[in-house]
Amino acid sequence: MSGVQGTRVALVTGGARGIGRACALTLARAGLDICLVDLLEPEMAATSREIEALGRRVVAHHADVSDHARAKTVVDAARDALGRLDVLVNNAGKPQPKGILEIGEADFDRTIAVNLKGCFNYIQAAAPIMIAQGGGRIVSISSLNAHSGGVTAAVSRFAYASAKAGILGMTRALAKELGPHILINAICPGLIQTEVNGNIVIRERGDQIARNGIALARVGVPDDIAELVRFLATSEPCFITGQDFVVDGFQFQV
Numbered sequence: 001m002s003g004v005q006g007t008r009v010a011l012v013t014g015g016a017r018g019i020g021r022a023c024a025l026t027l028a029r030a031g032l033d034i035c036l037v038d039l040l041e042p043e044m045a046a047t048s049r050e051i052e053a054l055g056r057r058v059v060a061h062h063a064d065v066s067d068h069a070r071a072k073t074v075v076d077a078a079r080d081a082l083g084r085l086d087v088l089v090n091n092a093g094k095p096q097p098k099g100i101l102e103i104g105e106a107d108f109d110r111t112i113a114v115n116l117k118g119c120f121n122y123i124q125a126a127a128p129i130m131i132a133q134g135g136g137r138i139v140s141i142s143s144l145n146a147h148s149g150g151v152t153a154a155v156s157r158f159a160y161a162s163a164k165a166g167i168l169g170m171t172r173a174l175a176k177e178l179g180p181h182i183l184i185n186a187i188c189p190g191l192i193q194t195e196v197n198g199n200i201v202i203r204e205r206g207d208q209i210a211r212n213g214i215a216l217a218r219v220g221v222p223d224d225i226a227e228l229v230r231f232l233a234t235s236e237p238c239f240i241t242g243q244d245f246v247v248d249g250f251q252f253q254v
């Protein structure tokens with residue numbers, strides 16, 4: 001991305017809160033203008049104000065990442081409003097606590113649609129723009145669950161793990177298909193303190209897991225993920241593509 005004309009632009013799905021908000025703010029601090037995509041209007045407005053306070057431009061779109069047609073509209077609108085599109089962070093995701101014996105077809109389809117198809121939707125919309133500009137970076141947020149299968153009785157079970165493992169296959173295949181123009185990688189967070197699980201897993205088991213099951217003896221915070229996103233999205237030169245990185249403080253009680 002060296003030789004870029006104008007300020008670089010990043011689109012962050014699920015950017016209103018949690019890990020996505022941290023990614024958006026970290027990329028804004030790194031000098032990028034930001035497009036947020038989310039379903040939570042008040043949280044997205046608050047994060048937008050934080051980005052503006054950093055002196056960066058921001059646009060916000062209320063959109064469900066599982067909507068394929070809407071993804072193209074949003075991505076094109078972001079490029080038109082901010083002038084470019086250099087970085088895509090596929091972060092929007094949703095847990096699925098039901099197991100194989102209780103889940104219905106609709107819940108399974110929805111879990112795949114948000115966590116996996118959402119990545120396809122935004123990559124397919126963003127890639128032609130990035131290629132026309134001479135390159136780009138994509139980082140998708142998978143999960144430690146893709147490797148471990150998840151925690152027994154945790155918030156997310158096999159359907160979520162299936163979708164998150166799908167992101168890893170998509171990342172490897174698209175690294176070949178989109179290289180050398182676009183670098184694409186995935187991050188697999190372990191237990192991270194955010195709104196989605198702060199009230200469930202971390203409140204009930206966070207201290208115990210941190211003490212007995214994480215080498216670095218704490219659960220993660222969103223900035224632990226955002227810092228690696230920043231590196232993968234902006235470092236020059238970069239010879240890394242098609243990879244996934246576990247960021248979990250070495251969580252061995254999974």
Ligand SMILES: NC(=O)c1ccc[n+]([C@@H]2O[C@H](COP(=O)([O-])OP(=O)(O)OC[C@H]3O[C@@H](n4cnc5c(N)ncnc54)[C@H](O)[C@@H]3O)[C@@H](O)[C@H]2O)c1
Pocket residue numbers: 013014015016017018019020037038039040063064065066091092093094095114141142143144188189190191192193194195196197
């Ligand atoms: N927190 C963890 O421990 C953890 C661990 C591994 C992976 N992850 C993954 O990290 C990502 C962010 O998680 P988080 O912990 O910050 O969760 P979060 O719920 O705090 O944030 C997720 C954001 O995505 C948005 N979102 C959800 N579904 C959407 C949809 N269909 N369309 C648009 N936006 C949507 C939500 O509104 C929310 O703002 C997710 O993909 C999650 O699966 C989280």
